[in-house]
Amino acid sequence: MYFTHSSFFDFQSVIVAVPLSLRNRFTGRPWTSTEFSLNCSNQSTTTSCVGANETSAMACPGFFRWIHEDLRPWKDTGISRDMLERAKKHAHFRLVIVEGKAYVEQYSKPYQTRDVFTIWGILQLLNLYPGKIPDLELMFRCGDKTVIQKHDIQGSDATPPAVLFQYCGHSTALNIVFPDWTFWGWAETNIKPWKIMLEGMVGGNKRIKWQDREPYAYWRGNPHVSPNREDLMKCNVSDKYDWLARLYEQNWGKEREQGYKHSKLEDQCTHRYKIYIEGNSWSVSEKYILACDSMALLIKPEYYDFFSRSMEPMQHYWPVRASNKCKDIKFAVEWGNNHSVDAQAIGKAGSKFIQENLKMEYVYEYMFHLFKEYAKLLRFKPKIPAGAVEVSSESTASSLGGLWKMFILESVVKSPGDALVPCTAPPPYDAHNLQDLFQRKENVRRQVEMWGDEYWENLNKKQ
Structure with a gap:
């Protein structure tokens, strides 16, 4: 089941809900590195x-x-x-x-x-x-x-x-x-300091153009740290159904034995969509996922870090309900594959937020x-x-x-x-502007949920 460009919802109606001042708020400064003792x-x-x-x-x-x-x-x-x-x-x-x-x-x-x-x-x-x-x-x-x-x-x-x-x-x-702590490195998992990793992610993005990437939602991690992640694994492809998700369990013990050959984050910008899901609480993986130019599917977080509260749904990422993971993921991928320009724009905006604001x-x-x-x-x-x-x-x-x-x-x-x-x-923030921010985000999330529910309702009617 695929959408056409005359589908039942309009992508631009979501984008206009995000103020232009926020969409254009990306500035950067050069950061130099020299050899010193x-x-x-x-x-x-x-x-x-x-x-x-x-x-x-x-x-x-x-x-x-x-x-x-x-x-x-x-x-x-x-x-x-x-x-x-x-x-x-x-x-x-x-x-x-x-x-x-x-x-x-x-x-x-x-x-x-x-x-x-x-x-x-x-x-x-x-x-x-x-x-x-x-x-x-x-x-x-x-x-x-x-x-x-x-x-x-x-x-x-x-x-x-x-x-x-x-x-x-x-x-x-x-x-x-x-x-x-990972901004200065995570030695136990061979993840280098963020400055080096960010440069690697930018390089990794250039290896495969967005339209040439696998048209699925990708996630790799440890599913055993939370029931939420274990539930996500039910969305993996099987011989019975394809939710358009490709999910892989990361065994860090095995990775250490093999020299971390399969856990290089800069080598994981290979799919059009990447899933972010919390672990025991928030996860340090968020910045690496968002930096990949892939449209990030954020399974609704309960926690926040110091930068993510300024990110906007449908500008920097696609929101996914924790209680409806599989259906929401499939809907997002279906939509993105049929609205590739718009999906790619969300992925680019998320990466730009990270690459320019999180130096x-x-x-x-x-x-x-x-x-x-x-x-x-x-x-x-x-x-x-x-x-x-x-x-x-x-x-x-x-x-x-x-x-x-x-x-x-x-x-x-x-x-x-x-x-x-x-x-x-x-x-x-003053109280009024802060409330407007929360309300705007919630309105966009609800709109996306309505689109997803309508998609599945129409699909069920045809079966």
Whole structure:
């Protein structure tokens, strides 16, 4: 069953629901890389350091506005030491920055080396903006699930919420969202630092033109981390039915034994459509999937990371219901194969959002502005606890080996002679504009759901 261009819905009616100002909001700046030693001054041993020159400030990407939303629960009260300490039971480590130096008090080890690469990223931020990061103190949790829930702090006797940094957020939770560790590499799965990966994804996109790619929806991953993913595997092609999805289980243990031959993300831009589905919570795979020029089919996420809240359905991706996966996927692929220009445009827009708005310079600038706004709310003077240890790029690199050290060295940031001028952050949302944004997204999702339901209703009538 295929659609014609005179099908029962009009693609353009969806696109006009997305303001032109959002569709055209893509700006980028050059990001240079030079060979430097680890401290970028001793030239006896070279490694790839990210460099930066003095530039005039430009506007930050729109998703920087969410910094203010994440900090809004403490806007009126500020952040007291009690609020910070109450998050300690959830945190893997405490980070203290005083006079440009970083100190870490470790409470427990998270899964794999998430904490190591997260702390490494913060150290690179300090290298990039010497003397410009304010003194601060924070608690960081490296786990997937959010833990501080809104319903726990409601009522007349409620206390102000504890303050915790995490990689993702949820509509029912209160936490501050921070870039995940994979921006500096995921050694356990051989995924290189994001700057290198993004360059590889751009190159991978050029190998096969969109119209020459497999006309199916592709997903590869571990289905056993959530019931939602296990349910997705029911949409795989079988001898009884073809939902137009090609789904593959990723066995990381086997991949390690075989030298990661079948898990190179830059080699997976081979299908016209790629599926994003959450794992235990949000998944780091989102940025890699969106960067592929394929039209991304996003199975409705429950969680969000620091950049995805500014993405628009039917502009950057096609929305899919978690409760109706197989039918929605087949409908999306059928539609895309018969509206290839429009489907390709969605894929390109999603990739452009990632490639231009998620460059490493913007990741660091997001961290810069987040720390700056967070520090403004502190109602106490940050202090170095007795159990904290000073950490630096040199001490971290010297403690690692293998892929871990390789990725660390590949993501070293050059300390600029003149500090990079950060982009200019956009103002906070006002309540009206924020509600309009949520409503617009919901309206588009509902419209796509109606189209899908009508498609299946008409198909059933013909059988």
